[in-house]
Amino acid sequence: MLNFFSHTTYLIHLSSFTIHLQLHKPEPTHTKPLDMELSTMLCLFASFLFILLFKSLIKSFLYPPKGRDLPLPPGTTGWPFIGETFQMYSQDPNVFFATKIKRYGSMFKSHILGYPCVMISNPEAAKFVLNKAQLFKPTFPASKERMLGKQAIFFHQGAYHANLRRLVLRTFMPEAIKDILSDIESIAQSCLKSWEGKLITTFLEMKTFTFNVALLSIFGKDEILCGEDLKRCYYTLERGYNSMPINLPGTLFHKAMKARKELAEIFAQIISTRRNMKQDHNDLLGSFMSEKAGLTDEQIADNIIGVIFAARDTTATVLTWIVKYLGENPSVLEAVTLRPFMTNKSNWYLKNLLVGTLQEEQESILRGKGESGEEMGLNWSDTKNMPVTSRVIQETLRIASILSFTFREAVEDVEFQGYLIPKGWKILPLFRNIHHSPDNFKEPEKFDPSRFEVAPKPNTFMPFGNGTHACPGNELAKLEILVLLHHLTTKYRWSVTGAKNGIQYGPFALPQNGLPITLFPKK
Template sequence: MPAGQGSPGVPGPAGDRPEPRPPPRANTAEQWIQSRVDRYGPVSKLSLFGIPTVLLTGAKANKFLFFNPALASQQPRSAQRIIGERNILELMGEDHKRIRGALLEFLKPDMLRLYVGKIDGEVRRHLDEHWAGRRTVTVMPLMKRLTFDIISLLLFGLERGAVRDALAGDFNHVMDGMWAVPVDLPFTPFRRSLKASASARRVLARITRETKAKLERGEASRSSDLIACLLSLTDDIGARLLSDKEIVDNAMLSLIAGHDTSSILLTFLIRHLANDPDTLAAMVKEHEEIAKSKGDGEALTWEDLAKMKLTWRAAQEMLRLVPPVFGTFRRATEDIEFEGYVIPKGWQLLWTAAATHMDGSIFPDPDKFNPSRFGENQSASVAPPCSFVAFGGGLRICAGMEFARIETLVALHYLVRRFRWKLCCKENTFVRDPAPSPLHGLPIQLEDKVASP
């Protein structure tokens, strides 16, 4: 790698040979990252997908990657074509600021508190239909459907029915080719994803047109759902802030990000709690106390969520141990320097959550599940800034972080109160493809505690 005046080159394998990568379905990525750090230090170069790449690890590196304006998001070409080129991950500068601001308008606390009751209703219906009275269930596909139903209702106003079922089917195939080689040939995962994406986009475009008409007739309001919110946003002269294409592209991204990551978190929490009776008992106690303060059948409120402190600490600890997103890429838009190393324009940079999440100097006994790491009495100095990065950081920190918290807390409130469960598989393993997935989708033996919540 070229070095600046007097700047050392980034260490890495001799020459420009591509660096061997871990098998995509093997759960060895963390070990692979650590072996590179052990060999070359926190900054090293390699070749990934045929592109010169710099791996940066550590809290300082995370801060550099999250806050440097000269770094653009770098998504696989396959993901860009499937989601759409005007999604927030692909944009920089004023375009990124404009669209992120629009999404945050929908996701701000004043708006989210209006949706807690809707999420509550979706969770209860899901558990009644797919969990209650069952002797065994497979958790991951059920959690994916639950979070899909929640987010499709709140983002697009889609009630249960044929349209939502069809969109769910499309999205199962959309995910197939997100990280595939972008070769558009018959029978490839990428072709399946493109076809599913085109079908989903037609549905979202139709919803956008229908919502626009409802707004004009006064049958919908800015707070009805994400599409209505985005259509309602205007600039100082009354012009719409987002085009229809930008709305569809970012609706696609929001649906993918919102339902996939939350379902992974819920699945792995259920897996862990099966073998952690102390944490489970403490969570049950927390939620039973909340339930006692409410009338029969009364939905949870924003204020109830604020009382679920232990549950959210456990969720954060699970995000530390098994982050849904292993890491992402950035691209240098100009020559930049980090810790004396010059990184040329056009090179991509890779960061991973595990590099700090599993660092024993930051999180003692990093393999141990310990929700108290995130307790109220923990000093901010215990973990340096940009060490816990399950939601990213900086200008591109996950816009849906608070939405994910609400989904998780509401779902766990009813799960831990209504059911007991045991793991069906003795082998407690998971793979990354590229997101983490437990063995066989996590089948469990299920027992109802009570007939109804």
């Protein structure tokens, strides 16, 4: 759920590029009519493309946009149509960005994923773009809107978006999510139990955990009634998400669209049942169904699919990186897990040595319950007494930078810092480069949670985005991470199998092969 709107923007565009890379060698054919038909189609396409280009040139010549006398930001745009997409993805994309920044500065032009764009790594400039919704709008490929639903929150701005954001915030605010803490804990314990003694792919198993939490937060107890069918349909939808958008029988896209229709039917059944029962519910669906929300069933379905899609992979990715970093930094893990009750003197020593470790912190909570005779389950105050663990989450968000960048589109010509950002161009705030700049963080490549004992400089840490599209679900995401880490670090140990230092790049950067580990219960 971490920054699920901004992350979804990132995922949607990156997955579109994945489609372009999935090229298949055509089957050989020896039939002349087919060759002639193909040649005719290619000629028609070329003619159509020429007309579009000619029309665009005439329009720009006759009606030069305001501000065209201003220079574009420095940089290069690469080959026609292709741009610099392949240069960017033939290596670590962050190396591409860093090279450009070193050469052109914190604001430069490029051409990726089929669009001319301006990339920015200045914190103040990033804030400007993310907060000026009237100048810069989120943008998405049409096929993704079809699959997720055109009424989903991250495809909109204005009053409709504001209403949806208010409904989501109402469900995911601390006062609301504390009521499902025990249910989240049960899900975490069940997942961990099922991983005992097995070689697991951390990312895949974390996706199962975050998916179950997402269903709980959306449907409450009702998700038990339709969970398996809902999961089956959603998994089919997810498999087709990165496929070519060809809606023909047998294709992944067609299967995904069919599964989406089934999902809408499942949601309609749940909505109908709730209306007949005439009971209030405190989950997200209940918020969407309230009379004040004013949403149609179609709008409700689109937004449920969107929230599930956005909530699942991002939080699972963060958890995967946390497991990796804790395994590589045993002193930090020890701090989070053990943290005993101490005298003032020992507290001073610990603060100056390491400022507490994750393991110390979590064991302290566990021991405190045993001494007081409380039930062993976590309560809300426990989750607010995990400062070291919270700093581990913050540092993971910074150094892993799950959201490397996000997309906006200029809705008009914009003058900024003496440069022109033309209407229709994409703007990419480069969060990872902001998070990894030595101007913003000392020794930025070092995993050091203690750096967050002091608040970072303004606008230099934006894991949840900024502005009207900032993540409204970050409190829920943080809660589920804290709960799972509590039980993982106090009851289990793990070892990584295979490559330990590789990174694979897809929509999100992940440890190699999703971080295979073997999980063992502590003796």
